[in-house]
Amino acid sequence: MAKKAVYIYERFERFWHWSQALLVSLLALTGFEIHGSYSLLGFENAAALHNSSAVLLVVLIVFSVFWHFTTDAWRQYIPTRKNLQAQIRYYTAGVFRGELHPVKKTRRRKMNPIQVLAYLSLKLVIVPLMVFSGMLYMAYRYTYQGDLRALDFLNLKAVAFWHVLGAYLLLLFTVVHVYMTTTGSTVTENLKAMLTGYEELEEEEAELEST
Numbered sequence: 132m133a134k135k136a137v138y139i140y141e142r143f144e145r146f147w148h149w150s151q152a153l154l155v156s157l158l159a160l161t162g163f164e165i166h167g168s169y170s171l172l173g174f175e176n177a178a179a180l181h182n183s184s185a186v187l188l189v190v191l192i193v194f195s196v197f198w199h200f201t202t203d204a205w206r207q208y209i210p211t212r213k214n215l216q217a218q219i220r221y222y223t224a225g226v227f228r229g230e231l232h233p234v235k236k237t238r239r240r241k242m243n244p245i246q247v248l249a250y251l252s253l254k255l256v257i258v259p260l261m262v263f264s265g266m267l268y269m270a271y272r273y274t275y276q277g278d279l280r281a282l283d284f285l286n287l288k289a290v291a292f293w294h295v296l297g298a299y300l301l302l303l304f305t306v307v308h309v310y311m312t313t314t315g316s317t318v319t320e321n322l323k324a325m326l327t328g329y330e331e332l333e334e335e336e337a338e339l340e341s342t
């Protein structure tokens with residue numbers, strides 16, 4: 132079937148995606164240095180960069196939540212059972228045999244049912260876990276030792292445990308995510324779409340989009 136370029140990712144969506152990718156990479160790089168996994172920038176620099184990237188990430192998250200609700204994009208994250216079985220079959224077998232994707236991407240439905248579940252757990256579990264534990268970590272380090280005793284009750288070991296667990300989950304998510312982006316009709320199709328906003332969709336889908 133003939134294909135047509137459809138504008139699928141808006142400017143803000145692309146900006147948010149790539150700035151989030153950059154900030155999470157910086158946070159992972161500096162976070163694991165703070166953790167003691169390696170020495171690259173020096174502890175002080177790593178901690179300073181980690182803190183400023185974290186503040187920027189929180190600002191970005193606030194804007195992206197606003198964007199999701201004002202554009203109605205949040206509706207794309209409503210889980211569905213429709214095509215779920217077919218999508219599981221595709222990911223566990225079909226993809227290795229070069230079969231076609233069972234769910235066609237459209238501007239209004241960019242994610243298949245598995246992606247919906249994956250992104251929903253990222254946004255509702257992993258990101259809040261990182262932000263919440265990271266903020267408690269900040270509060271402990273910078274208010275408790277600065278003599279503000281309000282957060283005296285914090286158990287730093289427990290906070291660090293949840294923060295590091297979240298960091299591993301986020302890394303795992305990122306590795307799987309990057310691999311999955313290569314399973315489009317060409318290896319770089321999805322990457323190009325997130326860079327330019329345009330993706331080649333089958334004519335029939337594209338027409339549905341413009342109605």
Ligand code: HEM
Pocket residue numbers: 155158159161162163165166167178181182185186188189261262264265266268269272291294295297298299301302
């Ligand atoms: C808004 C999000 C985040 C906030 C507020 C935050 C905050 C912090 C703070 C305050 C520390 C301690 C710094 C110090 O000792 O001076 C820390 C440590 C750390 N962060 Fe984050 N962080 C965030 C996101 C992330 C992300 C996305 C990752 C990784 C993907 C990450 C990985 C780590 C790791 C591995 C440590 C070391 C923990 C330890 O070994 O005790 N953080 N974070």
